[in-house]
Amino acid sequence: MLKLLTLHNMNIVIIGTGYVGLVTGVGLASLGNKVTFIDLDKDKIDNLNNKKLTFYEPGLDRYFEEDETFTNMEFVSGYSDIDWKDKEIVFICVQTPNNVETNSVDTKFLESAITEVSSVENENLVITIKSTIPPYEIEKICNQVGLDMDSLTFNPEFLREGTAVEDFFKPDRIVIGGNDSSKVQKLKDLYSNFEAEIIITDPISSQLIKYLANTYLPMRLSFVNEAARLVKSSGGNLDDVLKGVGMDSRIGQHYFRPSPAWGGSCFPKDVVEVNNFYDSDEVNLPLIANIIESNKIQTQWTANMLKSIHNEKKLNGIILVGAAFKEDTDDLRNSPTIDIYNQLLAENMNTMIYDDLIKSEEYLSIEDFEKLEGAHLIALMYPVKENLMSKINSIVSNTNSFLYTPWQL
Numbered sequence: 001m002l003k004l005l006t007l008h009n010m011n012i013v014i015i016g017t018g019y020v021g022l023v024t025g026v027g028l029a030s031l032g033n034k035v036t037f038i039d040l041d042k043d044k045i046d047n048l049n050n051k052k053l054t055f056y057e058p059g060l061d062r063y064f065e066e067d068e069t070f071t072n073m074e075f076v077s078g079y080s081d082i083d084w085k086d087k088e089i090v091f092i093c094v095q096t097p098n099n100v101e102t103n104s105v106d107t108k109f110l111e112s113a114i115t116e117v118s119s120v121e122n123e124n125l126v127i128t129i130k131s132t133i134p135p136y137e138i139e140k141i142c143n144q145v146g147l148d149m150d151s152l153t154f155n156p157e158f159l160r161e162g163t164a165v166e167d168f169f170k171p172d173r174i175v176i177g178g179n180d181s182s183k184v185q186k187l188k189d190l191y192s193n194f195e196a197e198i199i200i201t202d203p204i205s206s207q208l209i210k211y212l213a214n215t216y217l218p219m220r221l222s223f224v225n226e227a228a229r230l231v232k233s234s235g236g237n238l239d240d241v242l243k244g245v246g247m248d249s250r251i252g253q254h255y256f257r258p259s260p261a262w263g264g265s266c267f268p269k270d271v272v273e274v275n276n277f278y279d280s281d282e283v284n285l286p287l288i289a290n291i292i293e294s295n296k297i298q299t300q301w302t303a304n305m306l307k308s309i310h311n312e313k314k315l316n317g318i319i320l321v322g323a324a325f326k327e328d329t330d331d332l333r334n335s336p337t338i339d340i341y342n343q344l345l346a347e348n349m350n351t352m353i354y355d356d357l358i359k360s361e362e363y364l365s366i367e368d369f370e371k372l373e374g375a376h377l378i379a380l381m382y383p384v385k386e387n388l389m390s391k392i393n394s395i396v397s398n399t400n401s402f403l404y405t406p407w408q409l
Contacts, residue, residue, distance in 0.1 A: 009033050010190060013082060013090040015113045017044055017075075019057065019164060019331075020130055020157045021093030026063045027168040028190075029072040036087070042077040049075045056330040056357055059165040079116045089126045089186060090117055091155070096131045098269045105133060105273055111141050118147040126183045128153045132211065132270060134277050135204045153178035153187055154203050156210035161264065162328030171196045177206025214270035215288055220255055221262045222294040228258035228406070229301055238408065258407045260302040260381050261295050261336035263325035268292065268334050299336055302406065303343040309377055310349065313402055316374035317350035321392065322381035323358050330357045337381045356388050366391075372399050379404040 009032045014025035017039040029035040039045055044054050051064040063069045076082060094109040110131055117127055129138065129152060142149040154177035159167045174196050178184040188198060199209070224242065231238045238258070246253030271291050278285065310318055325335040332338060337353065344351040354364040370391065378392060378401050396403050 010088045011086050012036070013038065013084075013087050014093060015039075015090065015117070016093035016095070016109075016131075017041075017048060017054070018093065018095060019055065019161055020159060021091070022048075022053075023057060023060060023159055023164040023168055024091060024093060024130065024157065025073065026060060026069065027165070030063055030066070030069045032072065033190075034072055034074075036074045036076060036082055038076050038079060038082065040077060045075045045077040057164050058162065058328050084120045084122050084125065087120075087122060087125055089128055089190065091128050091130050092117070093130045093157075095265075096133050096269075097265075098272055103272065104276055105137060105269075107133065107137055107141065110138075111144070114138075114141050114147065115145050118145045126153055126186045127151065128155045128187065130155055130157050132156065132214070132266070132273075133207065134211075134273065135207050138203075149203070150179040151183070152203070153180070153183050154206040155187060156206055158210070158213065161331055162326060169194075174198045175201065175206050175209050177201050177203040179203065211270055211274050214266055215274050215291070217255065218262050218267040218271055218295065219287070219291050221259065222291055222298070224256050225258050225261070225298045226294060229298075259298075259336070260340055260379075260406050261298040263334035263336045263339075264331065265333040268295075299339045300343065302336070303340045303347075306340070306377060306379055306404065307344065307347055307349055309402065309404060313375070313377070315377050315402065317352065318344060318377045318379060319364065319369070319372075320351065320353045320379050320381055321355075321384060321388075323353050323355035323360075323363060327382045327384070330355075332358070356384070370395060372401070375400045375402065377402050377404060380406075383407075 012025070012028055012033050012035045014021045014035060014037045017025075017037050021037065025035045025037050037045075037048065047054055051070070053061055053064065092110065092113045094113050096110055097106045098104070099106040110133060114127075117125075135154075138152065139149050142152070154175075156175050158171060158173075171194065174191050174194060176184055176187045176198060178187075179202065184200060188200070191198060201209070227242070227245070228238055231241050242256060243253070245251060246256045271288065275285065275289055306318055320337050320341055323335060323337050324331050325333060325337075341351055341353055352364050353362070354366075354369050356366070372395055376399065378396060380392075380403070384392070392403070395401060
C-alpha cells in the first residue's frame, strides 16, 4: 500500500462522497491529514460512519479497515456540524450532471455547496473546485452569492473508476488553477510530496485541461472502434492492424482496444458540454461534434453483430457479461451494455445479463449461469478476471456455446 507524507498535516473538508470525493478524502486521510466529509444524504453518511462503502472501488475498503486512516476521517450530513475555524482547504466534489431537458450542465449541487461555503467565517479557507464545470458557470454562481471568483482555486480530478485509488496516489499530473498565489501555494504544499508534475495555471485553462482530456479519450476510443468496424468489413486481422498502427510512437498502443462502446458518468457529459459551450460559428468543432454520434453507431453495430451471430448459428439466446460501463466498477451510468441489451430486447432477442459485482434479480446469478442449458452467444462487454473467465470457458465448452469478444473480431 502506497504511503506518502505531506509537508504538514492539514485540516480538510470534502463536500460530496461520490467516487471523486470519497477516494480523494480517503487518500488524503491516509497521508495523515484530518478530513471531514459532508454529504446531505444522511443514509450514506451513516453507512460510512459504520465503515460501509456505498459503491465498489478496488482497494478503497482496506483504508476503512485501518484504524490509522479511519481515525483521521469524520463523516457528517450538515454544514453546521463542522467547526470551520481550523479548516484549511475545502474540496467541492459534487456532481455536475447533464440536464437532459435543457441539454446543459446542471449546477444546482454546485450552487448549493458554494453558497454554503461562502458564508463560512474563515477568511483563510482555500475553496477548491474539483467538480468539472465551465469557469464562466462558476462566475455566474459567484456573482449570485457575492463571492469573488479570484478567491477560488481549481484542482480538476483525473481518477478512473476501477483504478481510482492508484490514480490518486500516482497521478500523471496535478493541475491547480487560480489567481490568488497564496491559495495556490496552499494546494502546492498539500501535494508537495507527490512525484507527479504540478501544473500551475489560470482557472479557465485548468478546466479546459480536464474537458479536453475527457474529450480526447472518448475520441480515441471511438477511432479504434471505427477502425475495428473497418477491419472487420475488409476481412483484415484486427490484432495485426491495431498492433501495426499502435507501434507508431506518435500513436501508441495504450487505450487502443475495441469495445462495444464507451460510457460512464464523465465522458458523455463532458463531450456534450464541450459541444454546447464551445462549438459555435466562430469556433467550429466538427470532430468533437461527432464523437457522441460515433459512439451511438458503435452500440447499434454491436447489437446488430450479436444478433447476426446468434441467428446465423441458431443459438438459444444471448448473454451479455458485464453490466457496468467498464470493468472493476458497479457503476451503471451510461452503460453500453444496458443500451445494447435494450436494443436486443426491442428486436425480440432472448437476452440476459450477468455481472459478478452487481447483484440484481434482473440479472443471471452465477448459479443460473453455470447451469445454462443449450448453446448461447456469450458476449464479453470487457475483459473479466481470470477466475470468471475460467468459468465462462467451462460453460462455453459444456453447452457448445459461442464466445464473442469485441476486441478479437
